[in-house]
Amino acid sequence: MMRDTHDEARELIAVGHAASDAQQIWLRNHLEECASCRDYAEGAAQMVRALRSLPVVADARLVRATQMRVRFHAARLRETRERMWLVGLACLGVGLTATLTLPFLWRLFAWMGDQIGVSTLVWQTAFLLFFIAPALVLGVVLLARGAHVKSHKQGSWQW
Numbered sequence: 001m002m003r004d005t006h007d008e009a010r011e012l013i014a015v016g017h018a019a020s021d022a023q024q025i026w027l028r029n030h031l032e033e034c035a036s037c038r039d040y041a042e043g044a045a046q047m048v049r050a051l052r053s054l055p056v057v058a059d060a061r062l063v064r065a066t067q068m069r070v071r072f073h074a075a076r077l078r079e080t081r082e083r084m085w086l087v088g089l090a091c092l093g094v095g096l097t098a099t100l101t102l103p104f105l106w107r108l109f110a111w112m113g114d115q116i117g118v119s120t121l122v123w124q125t126a127f128l129l130f131f132i133a134p135a136l137v138l139g140v141v142l143l144a145r146g147a148h149v150k151s152h153k154q155g156s157w158q159w
């Protein structure tokens with residue numbers, strides 16, 4: 001007889017709010033007296049809460065992860081743009097410097113060739129090597145940077 005009462009109580013707990021008012025009142029009275037059914041009811045309630053909160057937690061985590069990914073991507077794009085701007089500025093600076101110093105260097109090499117007593121061809125070749133070397137180095141550096149930027153942008157060559 002007692003066993004049937006507990007079973008009935010647990011059934012009503014499972015049914016929840018679908019139980020009639022009379023049944024809910026009876027269940028409340030039983031839970032006040034019976035510790036084991038009270039534990040059962042608490043366990044069931046916790047389970048329901050956990051099940052209800054689970055998808056919400058997953059959604060929030062997914063949203064946060066997605067936001068972080070988007071923010072990370074935006075930051076990386078901005079970084080790439082800034083780096084390209086710096087490279088452009090460096091190119092402009094080097095170009096300006098070269099243009100300004102070219103005539104001066106040319107005259108300097110001519111003067112040195114004259115002082116050392118080598119032929120025009122020799123000092124002009126030396127001048128060419130001296131002038132080309134930094135450009136070569138810069139070219140290699142920029143190519144390496146370009147490859148770096150390219151790998152970040154996953155295969156597009158439009159920088």
Ligand SMILES: [Zn+2]
Nearest residue numbers: 006009034037
């Ligand atoms: Zn009970």
